[in-house]
Amino acid sequence: MAFSKNKSQVDDGLKSELAKKGIVITTLNELYNWGRRSSIWPMQFGLACCAIEMIATACARYDIARFGAELFRASPRQADLIIIAGTVTKKMTPQVVRLYNQMAEPKYCITMGACSISGGPFIDGYNTLRGIDRFIPVDVHLPGCPPRPEALLYGLQTLQKKIDSQDFRKAPWYQKGLKREYAIPDLGPKGLIPKFNPEVWQPREEDHRKEKYGSPMVIGKKTKAPDLDAPPKQPKAPAPKPPKRSDDSAPPSKEA
Amino acid sequence: MFEKMRVKTKVIDSGKSGLDTQTLEVNVGPQHPSTHGVFRMTIVLDGEVVKSLRPVMGYLHRNHEQIAENITYSASMPYTDRLDYFNSMSNNQAWAMTVEQLAEVEIPDRAEYIRVIMSELTRLVNHVSVIGFLLNDMGAFFTPTLFAFREREKVLDVFEAVSGSRMMCNYLRFGGVNRDLTDDQLGQIKKIVADFPAFLDEFETLLAQNEIVCMRCQNVGVLPAELAINASITGPMLRASGVNYDIRKVDQYSVYDRFEFKIPLGEKGDVYDRYYVRMLEMRESLKILNQALEQIEPGPFMAPKVPACLKNPRNFKPPVGEAYGRVEAPKGELGFYVVSDGSKEPWRYHVRAPSFINLTVLEAMCIGYKLADAIVILGSIDIVLGEVDR
Numbered sequence A: 001m002a003f004s005k006n007k008s009q010v011d012d013g014l015k016s017e018l019a020k021k022g023i024v025i026t027t028l029n030e031l032y033n034w035g036r037r038s039s040i041w042p043m044q045f046g047l048a049c050c051a052i053e054m055i056a057t058a059c060a061r062y063d064i065a066r067f068g069a070e071l072f073r074a075s076p077r078q079a080d081l082i083i084i085a086g087t088v089t090k091k092m093t094p095q096v097v098r099l100y101n102q103m104a105e106p107k108y109c110i111t112m113g114a115c116s117i118s119g120g121p122f123i124d125g126y127n128t129l130r131g132i133d134r135f136i137p138v139d140v141h142l143p144g145c146p147p148r149p150e151a152l153l154y155g156l157q158t159l160q161k162k163i164d165s166q167d168f169r170k171a172p173w174y175q176k177g178l179k180r181e182y183a184i185p186d187l188g189p190k191g192l193i194p195k196f197n198p199e200v201w202q203p204r205e206e207d208h209r210k211e212k213y214g215s216p217m218v219i220g221k222k223t224k225a226p227d228l229d230a231p232p233k234q235p236k237a238p239a240p241k242p243p244k245r246s247d248d249s250a251p252p253s254k255e256a
Numbered sequence B: 001m002f003e004k005m006r007v008k009t010k011v012i013d014s015g016k017s018g019l020d021t022q023t024l025e026v027n028v029g030p031q032h033p034s035t036h037g038v039f040r041m042t043i044v045l046d047g048e049v050v051k052s053l054r055p056v057m058g059y060l061h062r063n064h065e066q067i068a069e070n071i072t073y074s075a076s077m078p079y080t081d082r083l084d085y086f087n088s089m090s091n092n093q094a095w096a097m098t099v100e101q102l103a104e105v106e107i108p109d110r111a112e113y114i115r116v117i118m119s120e121l122t123r124l125v126n127h128v129s130v131i132g133f134l135l136n137d138m139g140a141f142f143t144p145t146l147f148a149f150r151e152r153e154k155v156l157d158v159f160e161a162v163s164g165s166r167m168m169c170n171y172l173r174f175g176g177v178n179r180d181l182t183d184d185q186l187g188q189i190k191k192i193v194a195d196f197p198a199f200l201d202e203f204e205t206l207l208a209q210n211e212i213v214c215m216r217c218q219n220v221g222v223l224p225a226e227l228a229i230n231a232s233i234t235g236p237m238l239r240a241s242g243v244n245y246d247i248r249k250v251d252q253y254s255v256y257d258r259f260e261f262k263i264p265l266g267e268k269g270d271v272y273d274r275y276y277v278r279m280l281e282m283r284e285s286l287k288i289l290n291q292a293l294e295q296i297e298p299g300p301f302m303a304p305k306v307p308a309c310l311k312n313p314r315n316f317k318p319p320v321g322e323a324y325g326r327v328e329a330p331k332g333e334l335g336f337y338v339v340s341d342g343s344k345e346p347w348r349y350h351v352r353a354p355s356f357i358n359l360t361v362l363e364a365m366c367i368g369y370k371l372a373d374a375i376v377i378l379g380s381i382d383i384v385l386g387e388v389d390r
Helices: A012-020 A028-037 A049-058 A093-102 A114-118 A149-164 A208-213 B064-068 B076-081 B088-103 B109-138 B143-163 B183-207 B211-217 B225-230 B236-240 B271-295 B354-366 B371-381
Strands: A081-085 A108-112 A140-142 A186-188 A191-193 B009-014 B020-028 B040-046 B049-056 B321-329 B332-340 B348-352
Touching: A028 A149, A049 A081, A049 A108, A049 A149, A049 B143, A081 A093, A093 A186, A108 A114, A108 A149, A140 A149, B020 B371, B040 B371, B049 B354, B049 B371, B064 B076, B064 B348, B076 B088, B088 B109, B088 B321, B088 B332, B109 B143, B109 B183, B109 B211, B109 B271, B109 B371, B143 B183, B183 B271, B211 B271, B211 B371, B225 B236, B225 B354, B236 B271, B236 B332, B271 B371, B332 B354, B354 B371
Parallel strands: A081 A108, A108 A140
Antiparallel strands: A186 A191, B009 B020, B020 B040, B040 B049, B321 B332, B332 B348
16 A cells, blocks of 8 residues: 655755755654654564564664664553564454553554464464454554565555654544544453454455355364274285187177 | 453461561463563462462464364475474474374485484574573573574574575475575585584673573572473473483484484573573584584485375375374474374374473472562473464
8 A cells, every 4th residue: 555645835846955055844744753653662572473583673684773663662551563473363362452452542553474464374273363453453464474574674664654644633643532442352162252343344245265265174074083903904906807708709889 | 461460469477477468469471571472370479489370371372283183294384384483394304204104204315414404403593592582581681682693594594595484494395305405505504503603602601601690590490300200391401400311312313323412411400501401402413413414415305215195295195093203302302193094184183392391390490489580480491382382
């Protein structure tokens, strides 16, 4: 998705001419967004495999500090960005939603990896949530299993573009009566109650996955345990060949 | 810690001092920077001392075993990568060995050497990261991890060159490996092996004699050898308690009988021993790598004569039977138990996950120590939640 940058009223030619003389003209919006996007504090919150790649991104080779997002905070109260790195299971979903609710506005969310987008390789499992966007709004989806650290950096840059496109006069977190708390699901005996948050996500009308990839894994089709003590099967003796018929006794053809 | 800050107070002792003391129940996790993932501990504290500790698992239960029972044997291989996501190559090796046992496949020498090289490189990656995280838990925020991950990236470059993926390698196949190692890649590995001792020396001078590390680690979280054996602990944890048990020596699977290496043992079984055994194990791994790189010879990397059932891996139907294959994974004995009923999918598939079984002694090790020690003890067990919960 392309984000349109906030348009400045000042002519670009004039801007560059003034810049040569050491005068910088900017708008409050640009300054404000520049500050916000250059110091995103992500939450130190790893769920599974992708968390290791998230740590690798913070380490020396990829160095997420170049983009101003190196300060991983352990508390959601101090974080701007939640990177959902890994499989969200049904048992973990209430906690993830609660953590997102506890973050202060403005808050952003990146889903890292196939699992948090759709369930990924574990989509057939009974305990896997098929995408965290069923419960909380997501800004950037990062595919991969796991995504490379460069991909996470690209995701962060995409988020920075989104921040740049926001206008603080219209920003929802300065409007009156904003309530961005999402309902926390309960873990019942048959999965999450409710199964999704209708404010955030609506199911598709057609079952895309079933159409494209066939029906999901069928569980319980095998009922009989193998008999391990049984003697190994002897290879079948070749069936005795039918005696050769002489030409005279050949079966009459259908035409005859 | 944010999950439920439920505080239960109870008067337990109005003793000689006449003061009422209370116990405090604290939930650590599932979102906590030091629980190595989504693990929760319910700790009852008396002051700062741990009175009881109850682990709560299942926050990353991804139905590994059930999925594996409903897909083909070769399709399980990428799922084993995601069990213990630090060392996918060892997991692949254990699963490949199990199925090869079931289908009775002979593996060519070069493939065995490649497997050994890869699993020893994995051991380096795992141990170096674990030590980094352990120091992180002690409060040396992120600096040791930076050192560790710098080396890890070098090994991951090799993995990416041979398999195409950094972490989830999916490199091994039944009867050999996916692709051959080129001379360039062997040279890359030789360079890593040659440079690694210098890094280990640097890491050791930084940590081994450090006063804070010694004070935090020595005589903390002691695991007696008897308890370790009774709880079927394996891997560096068991060896830190002074029990000489390494499946590479016991089973001599693959080509481990051709190498000379020692098994480092601890004396006391405290956190420091567990840390130091891992340091020494890395040096032994380097010895194995050096010998393997010398002995490896050109040849086929896939079994030339595979049984008929393996010709088409998608339609692979092993004979009826059961098999248990185990390797010395960096965390302990990793085993796969599989029962085949002669169809494409296994009838039963079970993973003997070392970090899950090593976690069972957590309470026994933590009782009597302080809350901050419990975090360090958990770090020294070396758990990965993908394997604990599966």
